[in-house]
Amino acid sequence: TGTSMYKAWLKYYRLENKELLTLYKQLLREVAVAEDSVITANAVNELKTGLYGLLGIKPVFSSELTGEAGLVIGTIEGSKEISGLLSADEKDSLGEEGFIIRFKTENNAGRLLVAGKTNKGLMYGVFNLLRLIQTETAPQALSRIENPVNQLRTINHWDNIDGSVERGYAGRSIFFKNNKITGNLSRINDYARMLAAAGINTIAINNVNVHEFETLLITDKYIKDVAKLNEIFRGYGIKLFLSINFASTLEIGNLETADPLDGNVRQWWKDKADYIYSHIPDFGGFLVKADSEGRPGPFTYGRTHADGANMLAEALKPHGGLVIWRCFVYNCQQDWRDRTIDRARAAYDHFMPLDGKFQDNVLLQIKNGPMDFQVREPVSPLIGSLKKTNQLLELQITQEYTGQQRHLCYLVPMWKEILDFDTYGNGKGTTVKKIISRDTFKNNYGGFAAVTNIGDDANWTGHQMAQANTYGYARLAWNPDLSSEEIAEEWIRRTYTNDSKVVDIIKGMLLGSWKAYENYTSPLGIGWMVNPNHHYGPNVDGYEYDKWGTYHRADHKGIGVDRTVKSGTGYAGQYHKEVAEVYESLEKCPEELLLFFHYVPYAYRLKSGETLLQYIYNTHFRGVEQVEELKQNWLGLKGKVEEDVFLHVLERLEGQLSHSKEWRDIINTYFLRKTGIPDELGRKIY
Ligand code: GCU
Numbered sequence: 001t002g003t004s005m006y007k008a009w010l011k012y013y014r015l016e017n018k019e020l021l022t023l024y025k026q027l028l029r030e031v032a033v034a035e036d037s038v039i040t041a042n043a044v045n046e047l048k049t050g051l052y053g054l055l056g057i058k059p060v061f062s063s064e065l066t067g068e069a070g071l072v073i074g075t076i077e078g079s080k081e082i083s084g085l086l087s088a089d090e091k092d093s094l095g096e097e098g099f100i101i102r103f104k105t106e107n108n109a110g111r112l113l114v115a116g117k118t119n120k121g122l123m124y125g126v127f128n129l130l131r132l133i134q135t136e137t138a139p140q141a142l143s144r145i146e147n148p149v150n151q152l153r154t155i156n157h158w159d160n161i162d163g164s165v166e167r168g169y170a171g172r173s174i175f176f177k178n179n180k181i182t183g184n185l186s187r188i189n190d191y192a193r194m195l196a197a198a199g200i201n202t203i204a205i206n207n208v209n210v211h212e213f214e215t216l217l218i219t220d221k222y223i224k225d226v227a228k229l230n231e232i233f234r235g236y237g238i239k240l241f242l243s244i245n246f247a248s249t250l251e252i253g254n255l256e257t258a259d260p261l262d263g264n265v266r267q268w269w270k271d272k273a274d275y276i277y278s279h280i281p282d283f284g285g286f287l288v289k290a291d292s293e294g295r296p297g298p299f300t301y302g303r304t305h306a307d308g309a310n311m312l313a314e315a316l317k318p319h320g321g322l323v324i325w326r327c328f329v330y331n332c333q334q335d336w337r338d339r340t341i342d343r344a345r346a347a348y349d350h351f352m353p354l355d356g357k358f359q360d361n362v363l364l365q366i367k368n369g370p371m372d373f374q375v376r377e378p379v380s381p382l383i384g385s386l387k388k389t390n391q392l393l394e395l396q397i398t399q400e401y402t403g404q405q406r407h408l409c410y411l412v413p414m415w416k417e418i419l420d421f422d423t424y425g426n427g428k429g430t431t432v433k434k435i436i437s438r439d440t441f442k443n444n445y446g447g448f449a450a451v452t453n454i455g456d457d458a459n460w461t462g463h464q465m466a467q468a469n470t471y472g473y474a475r476l477a478w479n480p481d482l483s484s485e486e487i488a489e490e491w492i493r494r495t496y497t498n499d500s501k502v503v504d505i506i507k508g509m510l511l512g513s514w515k516a517y518e519n520y521t522s523p524l525g526i527g528w529m530v531n532p533n534h535h536y537g538p539n540v541d542g543y544e545y546d547k548w549g550t551y552h553r554a555d556h557k558g559i560g561v562d563r564t565v566k567s568g569t570g571y572a573g574q575y576h577k578e579v580a581e582v583y584e585s586l587e588k589c590p591e592e593l594l595l596f597f598h599y600v601p602y603a604y605r606l607k608s609g610e611t612l613l614q615y616i617y618n619t620h621f622r623g624v625e626q627v628e629e630l631k632q633n634w635l636g637l638k639g640k641v642e643e644d645v646f647l648h649v650l651e652r653l654e655g656q657l658s659h660s661k662e663w664r665d666i667i668n669t670y671f672l673r674k675t676g677i678p679d680e681l682g683r684k685i686y
Pocket of ligand 1: 289
């Protein structure tokens with residue numbers, strides 16, 4: 001943890017802009033705080049650390065300013081001064097987590113206010129003030145009112161209690177080691193700071209695949225240590241959730257069933273909820289993966305997902321807890337010969353009939369696409385179809401299929417496309433972001449969830465630049481209207497420097513990286529083509545004859561899965577009419593998803609005039625060139641970023657370059673051998 005990379009976006013380098021430095025030193029000599037909660041104390045500590053780093057000052061803290069200039073921090077209720085200075089409108093516009101920053105100048109003396117309706121809001125105000133100074137915002141430009149757009153802004157850890165992390169590429173778990181909960185609470189505190197600074201307010205700390213020992217997290221064996229973690233997160237306004245085992249009553253409860261309609265099972269969970277809340281009064285609730293990939297669930301007893309989720313919801317309800325129930329349910333014992341089953345259809349087929357049947361403290365957590373976090377997928381048709389159900393969108397920050405943090409792949413542009421996708425769920429303009437923010441359908445709860453990329457590596461994310469994805473996810477969850485560019489720029493300024501030349505170079509690298517990755521991996525939405533199990537590296541037929549429902553159906557004439565209603569699996573028909581029509585048609589289907597929806601001959605001409613086959617060749621050559629460019633750009637930053645960061649990223653880019661060639665050559669060779677048609681440009685294919 002000794003490197004600067006550990007501090008992520010909380011580095012607080014001394015401001016390079018001398019004018020701003022002088023201004024802020026003047027302005028922030030004195031700070032008045034009229035609150036004394038734990039959350040406020042954490043915010044004040046952050047302010048001390050931040051201002052010392054950014055400005056080299058240790059302000060005087062008091063309960064009231066003695067002079068004209070200074071910073072006043074408080075809640076509307078707790079501070080007369082704040083209450084007096086804000087208009088009724090301003091106060092009304094603040095939500096539970098919102099904040100106001102106001103800069104006022106009078107007689108050359110500046111006065112800054114940071115206020116929230118609650119302590120949490122105040123804390124976000126302080127974190128945002130630090131962000132704004134860090135990114136060289138002038139005092140005159142600080143004033144703002146912000147409320148988070150999304151209510152739940154959730155991080156999911158797939159951490160196992162033995163310390164391993166499922167799909168983790170950044171070392172071991174920060175929470176668990178050798179079947180124990182970590183004693184390194186200072187690292188957890190730093191993590192909570194990072195998350196709160198970016199706006200996260202919910203965390204599930206253990207893997208959705210709950211094994212033997214994790215099942216015991218809700219027992220005497222672990223509950224006190226879970227409570228210790230919760231205490232840290234509570235101090236930063238973050239609710240803690242646990243993934244639970246649906247079969248707990250069987251495994252640790254001495255019952256002979258886990259039937260959600262069985263009276264003893266229901267009582268067991270009620271007692272269990274009472275027990276958990278007696279240790280953790282503000283416990284968030286349960287995250288559940290049931291009847292999926294071998295996990296137990298209500299199907300065993302002939303019950304539905306709604307029966308299962310509602311049983312848990314009933315137990316948590318008196319305590320204000322939530323059940324987050326995942327929709328990643330499909331047949332993982334498929335026969336590749338059988339073309340009548342389509343995995344892509346599964347989530348919709350399972351959950352659509354249950355719309356309106358869930359308790360009001362249940363949320364369904366829906367993966368962004370119908371398959372599994374491929375580099376390109378259409379948006380899940382469940383989103384926009386479910387109307388009477390609380391929903392969370394599930395994204396994957398950890399780069400399982402996008403280079404496993406050895407490749408640079410900035411995912412924010414992909415997430416933006418998902419968020420801006422028009423489902424037509426309530427007419428034109430029903431974008432995904434409006435559904436999950438509850439703007440469209442006024443459900444009780446909604447928001448973002450994502451599988452994190454965090455581990456115990458000194459830089460948290462394996463590839464230091466993958467921190468941009470953690471950060472970007474959190475910022476989007478706060479405000480999905482931020483652009484990929486804005487988020488990239490913020491992250492770069494907070495992480496490296498405000499030097500605009502450096503900012504532009506790194507920004508260009510981030511923004512182009514997803515497309516580059518897509519270019520040299522699987523084309524036009526077909527996905528997979530990876531080595532089975534660990535999912536790293538090219539293997540075109542790796543999943544072609546397997547049981548997982550992940551096929552590309554290439555033969556010597558063409559490739560792609562026919563998911564049309566007319567001649568295919570009918571998946572395209574799960575969308576609203578306006579969207580379904582587009583996907584159904586070979587001509588209208590967006591080309592980046594062509595092979596997801598259609599079986600297409602290699603000789604088919606794309607809009608660019610290239611044949612499909614030539615497009616595959618071209619993009620694979622192009623993708624590798626783009627990685628060359630990434631590396632060249634980075635080489636130009638020698639001496640402009642810290643040496644250890646420079647060398648670390650360079651080493652990753654070199655690895656990416658050789659691995660992207662592996663992708664290019666294996667994919668191109670596969671298609672050359674299938675078709676016997678050479679590259680029109682005569683480049684080397686093996
Ligand atoms: C993917 C991933 C698994 C994970 C699963 C899930 O299939 O490879 O490791 O358990 O998603 O989301 O539950």
